[in-house]
Each structure stands twice: as structure tokens, then as C-alpha cells.
Amino acid sequence: MTNPEEEPLEGGIVAEVAHMTAEQRAEHDAEVAEAVAPGREIQVEIGETLLELRDVTLKFGGLTALDSVSFGIRRGEILGLIGPNGAGKTTCFNAMTGVYRPTSGKVLLEGKPIGKAARHKITQRGIARTFQNIRLFGEMTALENVVVGADARHKTSVLGALMRLPRHQKEEWEAVERAMALLEFVGIADRAADKAKNLPYGYQRRLEIARALATEPKLLCLDEPAAGFNPAEKEGLMELIRKIRSDGYTVLLIEHDMRLVMGVTDRIVVLEFGKKIADGVPAEIRENPAVIAAYLGVGEDDAA
Numbered sequence: 001m002t003n004p005e006e007e008p009l010e011g012g013i014v015a016e017v018a019h020m021t022a023e024q025r026a027e028h029d030a031e032v033a034e035a036v037a038p039g040r041e042i043q044v045e046i047g048e049t050l051l052e053l054r055d056v057t058l059k060f061g062g063l064t065a066l067d068s069v070s071f072g073i074r075r076g077e078i079l080g081l082i083g084p085n086g087a088g089k090t091t092c093f094n095a096m097t098g099v100y101r102p103t104s105g106k107v108l109l110e111g112k113p114i115g116k117a118a119r120h121k122i123t124q125r126g127i128a129r130t131f132q133n134i135r136l137f138g139e140m141t142a143l144e145n146v147v148v149g150a151d152a153r154h155k156t157s158v159l160g161a162l163m164r165l166p167r168h169q170k171e172e173w174e175a176v177e178r179a180m181a182l183l184e185f186v187g188i189a190d191r192a193a194d195k196a197k198n199l200p201y202g203y204q205r206r207l208e209i210a211r212a213l214a215t216e217p218k219l220l221c222l223d224e225p226a227a228g229f230n231p232a233e234k235e236g237l238m239e240l241i242r243k244i245r246s247d248g249y250t251v252l253l254i255e256h257d258m259r260l261v262m263g264v265t266d267r268i269v270v271l272e273f274g275k276k277i278a279d280g281v282p283a284e285i286r287e288n289p290a291v292i293a294a295y296l297g298v299g300e301d302d303a304a
């Protein structure tokens, strides 16, 4: 990729950090946070409803996967979506992102019906997601994976790209700079030049998150991001999710690990057999008899 201003793209962002004073480091971190969420009001106050499910029912033939489910996600919130296997979490996710059209009911993003849409259209609407099974371009470097993630937002046409118009080159270079900031933000900038397939598993999961953030989503949906993680990696992931929120993003988290869900979310929605059985702050959910019954026989540690 070309740099129109001839600035060196050294691994500098990583090398320099090691020699910084605490004050320089704080300033640098603030710059990285701004690059990750440009122009975004850093907001930890929970705001108005961003996405709403209103009486959503979704049937697969005779099976009702979602049964009149209603809840909202507020701006700036970390919302957990939990429930036993087969409860309808992924289906809910797919209905929210427009992959499935509800049999009845509505999904509203900023008050407007979301409808059914192709994946790239969903990204353009401001919803990004990671997957239970990691989906990266294995032969591309970590940096390239993130640059490709940002492509959904580019304004220049394919023709513009082919003709290497200045506007395209500028966008391309900005995407590389931002991708580098994103890799640092998620803590994997030291492996920016490695092929995704050669990265350790935990790095691949973080790379997926960086790639999703590259689209500057209004809502970031994480589908079991801690799957396969050891306790230390889970701790690190919780820290990252909090950092993402304090950078002004809204997060929806599907996760089986109760300790992680309870430790990081502001609010939790619980599904069982396609129905919402509870909606509240973690302390309420932990004590809720219907939730305890749904997980009966499954201790917090076992649920991981």
C-alpha cells in the first residue's frame, strides 16, 4: 500500500511505547482511543435506545425459536444475552442484524425498522459482529484483515480504486493508520505483519474484534468471544470490552461464561426456549428464581 505523504510505516507504534513516561503513555493512549473512535463522544453515560426488539417471533417451520421477545439496547451499554443451549440467542442476534426476518414483530435501529439485508448492508447501518467460529482471512496479515474490515466505509468507487485516484489513496492510507491504532487498542500491534493464520488463538479473537471496530459500528455484537480462553485471557477480554465501551461504543455480548457476563455487563437479558425470562442488572439476574431454574444443575463455573 502506498503512503501519499511518504511517512514511514514503521512498527514504531509498538517500539515507542516501551520508552514512554507514564504521562507520555497516557497521552499516547488517548490518541489511540481517538483514532479508534474518531469524533466519537467518549460516553460512559447510558443513553437512549439504540436497537429495539418489539414482540419478535421467529419460526423455523414448526419450531418457534423466538417467542414474542422484546427488549432494547441503550447507547453506551454493555448488554449480555444469555440462556441455555438452544435458547435462541444466536437466532436473536441474526434477527437483530437483519440476517433473518422475524415471522412477526419488529427490529428497530434508531427507531427505524431494520428489515432483511445482505451482510455488507448491515455493516453500513452500523452493526458489526464477531462469530462463534473465528472468520479471518488467514493468508492476510493482521493489519490487512483490519484494513479490509474498514473497507465497508470507504466512499470511493471501485473505478476510483482501480485508477488510484488521490481520494482513494488518501482513504487507503488513513485506513492503514487507523488499522494500526486498532491493533494497538486491542493489544496485538506487535504481530501486525504476521499472517492471521499464524497468530495465537487469543490474538485471532482480538483481531476479529479489531476488524469489527474498523467499521466504526454503532453496535458491536460479540458472539461468545471468550470461547476457548483460559482465566487470564478471560480477564484480559473483560478489560478490553470495558475499554471498548469507554471509547463510546455499545456492546452486545453473547457468552456462556457466567463469571465474565456477570463481571462486565450493565444489564442482562435471559432467554429460555425462545422466550425472554428475565431482564435486569447482573445482581438481579443472579438471584432470579426463573434464571436459576433455567440453569438448574449448572453452577457458575460449570456454565463456562
Ligand SMILES: Nc1ncnc2c1ncn2[C@@H]1O[C@H](COP(=O)(O)OP(=O)(O)OP(=O)(O)O)[C@@H](O)[C@H]1O
Binding pocket: 060, 063, 065, 083, 084, 085, 086, 087, 088, 089, 090, 091, 092
Ligand atoms: N436455521 C435454522 N433452521 C432450523 N432451526 C434452527 C435454525 N437456527 C436455529 N434453529 C433452532 O432454533 C433454536 C434456537 O437456536 P439458537 O442457535 O438460536 O440457540 P442458542 O441459544 O444460540 O444456542 P447455543 O448456545 O447452543 O449457541 C434451536 O432449537 C435450534 O435448533
